[in-house]
Amino acid sequence: MTEPQPTAPHRTDVRLAHTADLDPATLKAARTLLHDVFDDMTAEDWEHALGGLHALVHEDGVLIGHASVVQRRLLHGGRALRCGYVEGVGVRADRRGRGHGAAMMDALERVIRKGYDLGALGAADEAADFYAARGWQLWRGPSWALTPDGIRRTADEDGCLHVLPTPGRPLDLDTDLTCDWRDGDVW
Template sequence: MTEVRIVHTADLERPDREAARALLDEAFDGDFTGHDWEHSLGGLHAMVWEGGEPVGHAAVVQRRLLHGGRALRAGYIEGVGVRADRRGRGIGGAMMAALERVARDAYDLGALAATDEAVPFYRARGWLPWRGPAHALTPAGIVRTKDADGALFVLPAGVPLDRTADLVCDWRDGDVW
């Protein structure tokens, strides 16, 4: 059985934060930026360790999404990665199960932007594709983010959602979604 440890960023000691960041750099083949890591901070981290080394990391952070005239509190999933030699063993699923519980019980919905490779994983877990247009609330106002179309997924948690309507995310540096 895979043991998932949940820890808030404030309680994640510096060596463990550095090890998690290194794991994600490796898991994303060097395509995990400083902004990507920053987006993973400030919430809860689900981590799996083997022999004192992290082999899996995922985080849920709060974001505001605008939908249907409402500002929704979203449990936004970030920084999901499993060490290459440990993939296919249920580590990702175990971490996601822990964070999905948080998203359903503490937020209006869960949300994430998936890489093409991860889409089957999230679909199999019950995440639903967002079919409407994506936007970001930027310093210049609401801006259409067409590059996010097809990559956004939601996990409903009790708030009615029209998945064909506009969805607007809050502003942040780096990839807004």
Template sequence: MTEAPPNTSTTSAGTEVRIAHTSDLDTATLKAARTLLYDVFDDMTTEDWEHALGGLHALVHEDGELIGHASVVQRRLLHDSRALRCGYVEGVGVRADRRGRGHGAAMVAALERVIRGGYDLGALGASDEAADFYASRGWQLWRGRSWALTPNGLQRTADEDGCIYVLPTGSTPLDLDTDLTCDWRDGDLW
């Protein structure tokens, strides 16, 4: 069996997941990724797309067409009086007619490898439909209160409670029942 290059892995359907930084993606690939995510998510915004940029992208192509996208970007989360380097997962989506074939799991596995190797923890805001998927992969529900450090100071983000999942990397002890604060960004804070 031939081993995949270090920036690729293979899905259960036999297609490859390619990992690339935003700066290494050409305009056509970025446009295809944005179009895919707008097709997958009815409520996708310009800010949501921007949140997915500036980090590493996991991409799945089939017959030359992009069918899956996920990314991990660096953020700072405050926990227990510490600023943690977080690999924050954004823009996970698979084209509707290609779901259920392991593409999403393969993309997230590639990003989990990046998170475990380079961050204090992973985090993401999960939809109700995706919560079981992440929990089955070892992501843990944050049970404490959520906050955001905004230009106007600390702001409670109670609507996000029960939707934030973290992936401990073992490098930092986490108390899932305490407060967790994210850094500021436009659009959805989490």
């Protein structure tokens, strides 16, 4: 009688591609996936996920995971910082808990650490522990947005914003953080 052979651990392959390099079918699949993951996803939310690098996970030719990082400017301590802002992180419901989200974030965090002054994202309460375990830190200070009408407080976002410091860029997590303007949710 032979003993069963242990199965190899599942390996998730993540494809990184700029929005400009994705064909219309892939973009449509990503948008559909995110609409399935987030009940309240808006056209602006999808727009926010475009223009940067996408981390994509396919299984048998079907897109099951998406995340992206786009460049934004955040004001902190009197400086405008180049921020890798994470958007549209989602994994198909029947494929969650298998490391796909972590694999996508590994790829995006590498980009952030090497190409930006810091990373930032807005996290739902149920995702906060996932990001904290990866080294993302909760922003404790007040949040603001640079709007067409001047700098405005975004108190509803307080307690939801997380940052990923990069080497050599100390952050004071208890001070003001101001984001650049965009349509829809500013954070």
